[in-house]
Amino acid sequence: MNTADGTPLKIVAFCCRYCSYAAADLAGVLRLRYPAETRIVQIPCTGRLDTLEVLHAFEHGADGVMVAGCLEGDCHFQEGNLNARRRVEHIKQLILQIGLEPERVEMFNLSSAMARQFADAATSMTQRIIDLGPNPLRVADRDQMNQMIEKPAG
Amino acid sequence: MIVAEQKPLEEIKGLINEANKVLVVGCGTCVTVCFAGGDKEAGILATSLRMNTKLEGAPKDVTHLTVQRQCEWEYIDPLRDQIGEVDAVVSLGCGIGVQALAERYPEAIIVPGLNTSFLGLPIEQGVWEERCAACGECILGLTGGICPIARCAKQLLNGPCGGSQNGLCEINPETPCAWQLIYEKLAAQNRLHLLMEIQPARNWSTGRDGGPRKITREDLRLVKKEAE
Numbered sequence: 001m002n003t004a005d006g007t008p009l010k011i012v013a014f015c016c017r018y019c020s021y022a023a024a025d026l027a028g029v030l031r032l033r034y035p036a037e038t039r040i041v042q043i044p045c046t047g048r049l050d051t052l053e054v055l056h057a058f059e060h061g062a063d064g065v066m067v068a069g070c071l072e073g074d075c076h077f078q079e080g081n082l083n084a085r086r087r088v089e090h091i092k093q094l095i096l097q098i099g100l101e102p103e104r105v106e107m108f109n110l111s112s113a114m115a116r117q118f119a120d121a122a123t124s125m126t127q128r129i130i131d132l133g134p135n136p137l138r139v140a141d142r143d144q145m146n147q148m149i150e151k152p153a154g
Numbered sequence: 155m156i157v158a159e160q161k162p163l164e165e166i167k168g169l170i171n172e173a174n175k176v177l178v179v180g181c182g183t184c185v186t187v188c189f190a191g192g193d194k195e196a197g198i199l200a201t202s203l204r205m206n207t208k209l210e211g212a213p214k215d216v217t218h219l220t221v222q223r224q225c226e227w228e229y230i231d232p233l234r235d236q237i238g239e240v241d242a243v244v245s246l247g248c249g250i251g252v253q254a255l256a257e258r259y260p261e262a263i264i265v266p267g268l269n270t271s272f273l274g275l276p277i278e279q280g281v282w283e284e285r286c287a288a289c290g291e292c293i294l295g296l297t298g299g300i301c302p303i304a305r306c307a308k309q310l311l312n313g314p315c316g317g318s319q320n321g322l323c324e325i326n327p328e329t330p331c332a333w334q335l336i337y338e339k340l341a342a343q344n345r346l347h348l349l350m351e352i353q354p355a356r357n358w359s360t361g362r363d364g365g366p367r368k369i370t371r372e373d374l375r376l377v378k379k380e381a382e
């Protein structure tokens with residue numbers, strides 16, 4: 001799937017091993033369709049989510065970041081997903097200060113049986129990013145590249 | 155420990171607006187454990203500055219590193235080359251770390267990325283409270299281990315004042331009255347007699363009122379070689 005101007009999208013999904021990664025796996029087994037732009041990164045628990053890694057994802061061109069943990073109350077490590085939700089709120093504030101839309105990062109909760117809901121979440125996140133447009137950092141990169149091509153050094 | 159908070163990104167950016175190459179220097183001690191200026195926060199600030207300045211069309215080259223302690227020469231002396239290569243340094247140390255860098259590297263532009271707030275402790279994860287005002291003449295032995303200088307809004311030595319209501323200080327309904335805490339502690343230990351003694355007016359010259367303070371220990375100083 002591409003954005004309105006034809007740029008291919010990149011959405012990084014940090015999925016916890018016990019629930020949402022298993023849900024994504026099941027979605028594959030059931031041959032449910034979800035956008036191929038979703039790049040899944042398995043983490044042991046969303047409580048392990050690292051703010052710096054999310055920021056690096058954006059810095060290196062991700063258009064959106066999904067964080068998907070177990071259902072609230074069902075975290076394999078008791079409260080990792082609740083901690084992750086607050087961390088995602090904090091990351092929204094950070095990227096707002098940086099100049100990116102806070103909607104580019106979102107927290108989801110899924111059990112390992114919720115393959116359909118995983119596919120739906122990936123689809124709705126992708127649609128949200130299509131509406132927002134590509135990560136403006138990539139646009140800035142492209143503009144700078146074009147400038148260099150138009151005005152070669154020397 | 156020294157407790158600090160990061161300044162808003164806009165303010166930090168304003169301090170380095172003339173620089174193109176910027177080094178963020180974290181500190182691995184107090185400000186690491188209060189999540190304000192350790193290696194993680196230095197990394198987050200560096201990437202935030204890179205992204206923000208790129209989005210604004212004038213990208214800065216921002217890198218980061220962290221030393222174990224910014225407030226000792228041994229740890230900051232090895233930074234000479236890295237600091238020499240940049241236009242400005244954002245220190246994520248406390249005010250002492252910032253000044254140590256500024257003193258060691260007088261030609262470099264060193265700016266603070268933190269607001270150094272107080273001497274305190276995490277009462278629970280994510281919540282820090284002030285405990286000591288470094289007054290230079292500790293009286294915790296008389297007050298059941300509860301500091302009325304740092305924790306009583308009026309720094310009373312013979313409290314509480316009339317503003318103590320239901321255990322709370324009149325300045326703020328969330329602030330416990332330090333003197334109520336002292337009374338309860340000493341009552342529980344059967345040591346209320348400590349409070350029967352009136353503390354005389356204090357000599358504040360050991361504190362900030364005496365101007366900048368300095369401690370010299372001749373037994374610890376290294377022998378200076380006589381000039382040849």
Ligand code: SF4
Pocket residue numbers: 285286287288289290291292293294301302303304
């Ligand atoms: S009495 Fe002075 S030194 Fe002791 S804890 Fe209070 S402020 Fe700190």
Ligand code: SF4
Pocket residue numbers: 305306307308309310313314315316317318319322323324325330331332333334
């Ligand atoms: S109410 Fe208690 S803590 Fe507040 S100023 Fe009075 S004595 Fe100090």
